[in-house]
Amino acid sequence: MRRRSDVWAPSPTTALLVLLAARTVSARLNLVHDCDEVFNYWEPLHYLIFGHGMQTWEYSARFALRPWLYILLHALVAAPAAWLQGGAPGAKVAVFGYMRTALGAASAGTEALLYRAVLRTCGARTARVTLALLVVSAGMFQAATTLLPSTFAMYAATAASAAVLEGRPVEAIVAAALGIIWGWVVAAVAFVPHALWVLLSAPLLPAVVAAAAVAVALFVPLAAVDRLFYGGWQVSLLNFVRYNVIGGGQSALYGVEGPFYYLHNGALAFNIALPLALAAPAALALNWLVAGGDEDGIFRLPRAMDNLADNLSDRPGNTAALSAEGTTDGQKSKLSAKTSTTQDSVRRRPAVQQERQGTDQLSGGALPVVASKQLGDRDLHTQQGGWAPVGASTVAGVAGGGGPPWVGV
Secondary structure, three states: OOOHHHOOOOOHHHHHHHHHHHHHHHHHHOOOOOHHHHHHHHHHHHHHHHOOOOOOHHHOOOOOOOOHHHHHHHHHHHHHHHHHHOOOOOHHHHHHHHHHHHHHHHHHHHHHHHHHHHHHHHOHHHHHHHHHHHHHOHHHHHHOOOOOHHHHHHHHHHHHHHHHHOOOHHHHHHHHHHHHHHHOHHHHHHHHHHHHHHHHHOOHHHHHHHHHHHHHHHHHHHHHHHHHHHOOOOOHHHHHHHHHHHOOOOOOOOOOOOOOHHHHHHHHHHOOHHHHHHHHHHHHHHHHHHHOOOOOOOOOOOHHHHOHHHHHHOOOOOHHHOOOOOOOHHHHHHHHHHHHHHHHHHHOOHHHHHHHHHHHHHOOOOOOEEEEEEEOOEEEEEEOOOOOOOOOHHHHHHOOOOOOHHHOO
């Protein structure tokens, strides 16, 4: 029987190459599925690059619903491509192809980050399935090379999910803010789980301050570019929310989908992955019940989620993190029994630790285990560039991290 540590999975570099190949095929064969993509994004981009293009009502200064910053970001790729083509026949078609290839590369990059995070935290088997589903997904094939803000938000959500799995709150905050402010503001709903994880895993005040600072840093250039193009202080993000969300416009002009739209669309886009994702909470709950909270159950829990309870218990004022001096005799006995149980559990889990070490070797040795210390009732492995529970700053210092304790989970 094959040992857990011998389970093979492609390296992150190999996964990136596979994803690049899949997204290049999408850039070549994917259709233009949405009229908004043509008239609200390709036409304004054509205007910036070639000096003329059609304008929709959304870009009228009266409404100012579309952010010009999003167009400028893509012009950074399209303009050099147009310059290289010069006045050659078919230059515009070539620029279209270059732009789509760049979109596919951006998608492949964020997907590779997610694959690496899954490989490091969930194991080789889960990583292989994740990579296969990403490559064959019809939804990813369509969305990855589409010039729409929702696609930009998808890149950000993928990067934020990778950051959550690897226990990196700062990166998760930045990715989420990029997707919402510079991408598609209504995608904020998709980032609610990421926000909850940051608030529960990191100290509250630093997390809120960091989120506010990133939001301001992204909002200022958005407003400045809108001011330049609309000729007045128009903030497209706020105008969009007012028109489509609050009810200041006619957001139902083109129809409203029913409550089952997302299930129907998700089934078309992700096929078998959708029911598997919906069943994941029940599967994790079953794992917790069968394994009694240990890591050697039926399914591997991501480290970021597996240690969330410990992170909460390390916060000041939480009775779950009582010191030895402030506990009653009954509490001391409970803590002692729990620590004993955990130590027994640690002795039963060599295969899991071997798999983690083997997984780190598969990823190029980027995560060697450099320190180990018992913290509370959980076996702590602090890894260079990896994760560390909140409150484990001393162990992080041994590992050479040197950063604030809330940088990792």
